[in-house]
Amino acid sequence: MDRWARHSAYSDPGRHAALLDQAEPDITTASMVAQNLIAHYRFASTPLPESSNDDINARWLSTILEIDQQRHGAPPTAPRPEAERVQGCCRDHTLIAVGILRQHGVPARSRVGFADYLRPESRVDHVVAEAWLGGRWVRFDPGLAGPRGRVSDPHDIVVGNDSPFLTAATAWSGYRRRGRPIDDLGVRGGPVEFTGPPFVLSYLIMDVAHRFGDELLLWDFWGAMPLPGAPIDYELGDVLAELVQRADRQDETAELTLLDLYQHDPRIRAGDEIVRHSPRGAPPVRVSLIQRSTSTRVAATISTD
Structure with missing residues (x-):
């Protein structure tokens, strides 16, 4: 668990480490701070100023905290007006929560997949967090202040094939092994429609990167991530999905194989x-x-949620 108890380059708070020290290392506090610092760039309840639009590209936690402190200069638990928060998304809520937990030595990581509880009858691309507590990975949504949809407790979301949060690996495996539809998974209504197998494979690769400390932006692309119309490496997706699911079941051999693959492929x-x-x-x-x-x-160009 040591690899998840240490900061990644992304979760390292830099000179703002004292801000994370001030937050209690529990899921409730970490989630509250994440919601207090980040306003979702698409789903905020109040209009956000255009002057802060570029906040969404602040990939490093140290940068997010720097922006926040320039605007507020206050402890992370001191309330921020929504319009003055850092513009971001679920990835940023999660990065803040993970950063707080790691700052106090609690193993934590982010997971990339799809949620069915954010919008009615819709599976939305999403990022949540996991913390190693009580001998298990506790999955939680740092962006939720209370129950929503099938999630009765956002601080302990059930896992498995019927989870309200579907990991990209589970989505891919369901599609490839059992023919479950995934054409609804992705982005619609932007400059380019990006859904189905290419989107899910991209998120599967993204989930592996996040798992091992490269918590990239959801609109970053590299390697075998297929943009619309590009060839899809189905074999790679099958290998990754199997390894991730085995690793999620605490198969250490699969975890190490997945890590070696990520480091060298x-x-x-x-x-x-x-x-x-x-x-x-x-x-x-x-x-x-x-x-x-x-x-x-x-x-x-492409657009993601």
């Missing part, structure tokens, strides 16, 4: 440079993860 691992697309339709750009810089624009 460029189809899966996010290398020194990725392509960042935009949920708002802006042209994609190349981003250096080593230099933490944005460089040239590239030719394609």
Whole structure:
């Protein structure tokens, strides 16, 4: 569990570590702080200022905390008006919660998949958190303040094939092994429709990256992630889905095999440079993860939730 109790480059708070020290290392507090610091860029209850639109690309927790402190300069539990919070999404709620828990030595990680409890009769792409507590991975949604849909307790979401939160691995396996439909999983209504197998495979690769500490933005693309119209590596998806599901059942051999695959297979691992697309339709750009810089624009575009 040590690998999940230490900060990743993404969850490292940098010079703002004291802010995380101030938060109690429990799921309830971590979720409350996440909701207090982040306003969802699409689903906020009040209009968000255009001046903070670029907040959504703050991939490092240290950057998110820096933006927050420039606006507020207050402890993370001090209430922020929604319109003055950092614009973000479920990935950012989760990164903050995971960062708080890791800061106190609690193993925690993010999971990428699909939720059926956020919008009526719809499975939405989503990121939640898991914390190792009481000898098990407790799955929770840092963006929820209370019950919603099939989730009666957002601080302990049931797991399994019928979970309200479907991991990308479970979605892929259900599709490939049992013919379960996944064409509704993805993004509709943006500049490009992106759903079904290519989207789920992309999220499966994303989930593996998050599992091992590369908590990238949901609109980052690399390796074998297939953009619409590109070839789909079904065999790779099958291998990853099986390993993730076995690892989720505490199969240590599968966990280590998955880690080795991620560390050495460029189809899966996010290398020194990725392509960042935009949920708002802006042209994609190349981003250096080593230099933490944005460089040239590239030719394609896609929109994700």
